[in-house]
Amino acid sequence: MTNIFNYQLRQVILLAIIIFIGILLFSTLFVFLPGILGGVTLYMLTRKWYFNLTGKRKWNGSLTALLFILSFVVLIAIPVYLSVLIVSPKITLLLNNQEEVIKTLDIFSHKIEVYTGLELFTPANAASSVKNMFAYLPSFLNSTANILANLLVLFFILYYLLCSGKVIEKYLSHIIPLKPENVHKLATETDLMIRANALGIPLICFVQGVFAAIGYLIFGLKDWGLWGFVTGVLAFFPLIGTMVVWTPLVIYMYSTNQNLAATGLMLYSFIVTGNVDYISRLGLMKKIGNVHPLVTVFGVIVGLKLFGFIGLIFGPLLISYFMVLIRIYVDEFTSRKPVSTIVE
DSSP, X not given: OHHHHHHHHHHHHHHHHHHHHHHHHHHHHGGGHHHHHHHHHHHHHHHHHHHIIIIISOOOHHHHHHHHHHHHIIIIIHHHHHHHHHHHHHHHHHXXXXXXXXXXXXXXXXXXXHHHSOOOOOHHHHHXXXXXXXXXXXXXXXXXXXXXXXXXXXHHHHXXXXXXXXXXXXXXXXXXXXXXXXXXXXXXXXXXXHHIIIIIHHHHHHHHHHHHHHHHHHTTOTTHHHHHHHHHHHTTSTTTTTHHHHHHHHHHHHHTTOHHHHHHHHHHIIIIIHHHHHHHIIIIIHHHTOOOHXXXXXXXXXXXXXXXXXXXXXXXXXXXXXXXXXXXXXXHHOOSOOXXXXXX
């Protein structure tokens, strides 16, 4: 009995030390968590290609990993830099012309009041709304150093995962305290969710951005390509993402007496831009990973809170992964099947 007690005591002490060190490391490295998750994501997307090139075709492992990293620098880092370069002048222009934005809201509110008798904005709350919005923009954009640091961590993690991927996977499968079939399920679900979120969501946003840009072009909006790009980025937010862009544009067009074009853009955005999201999501996301729209909505909220802008991808992944772990836990530790509580 004493030996059993000592064994359990040593086990509890060791687990407590492991948990304490884990929490300490996690809290210290939390700022780099987006880069770590990004490295794991890119590894899951490219591991089969890498193992095929280095295993079957006998390519050099280190050089092949560097080639993959260089490819991702072209595909990720350069577009991010160009996006900031394109959008930043517009944001700066808006920040320096807040009075014009307030004036536009006043004109639009007056027109609505003439036709409907409803006053949307008073001069006071219009100015307050604009100031609150612009107060948030600098903190949203002023994270360049953090983004660059996480990109470096991302490529660093990716390099060593590629070079030592099989060893790491074997080690993880050995230490995960689950049945072999659940370890396999966890790996399969992880791969499926990463592909669905990392590939499916950006593709959907690209499609929505293209259709939005076409609408902006048709109805004579200046800088239609830029606004299409911004719409595609904000399309990460299902339901309301695209409205954040086209609603102010419609308001501006009404305030400048472009009534016919503004009405056309509003109808186009409701009917085409708004619905292409659901059509592409039902088709593409169902085919890739069957990710529910609610997972995307709440995942985006969680991701932005935890990781910032890069959380637009990793937030839905975190929610999906949490749900998978619950299913595995039920399968691993619950002997009876859940009973429905719904009375038919």
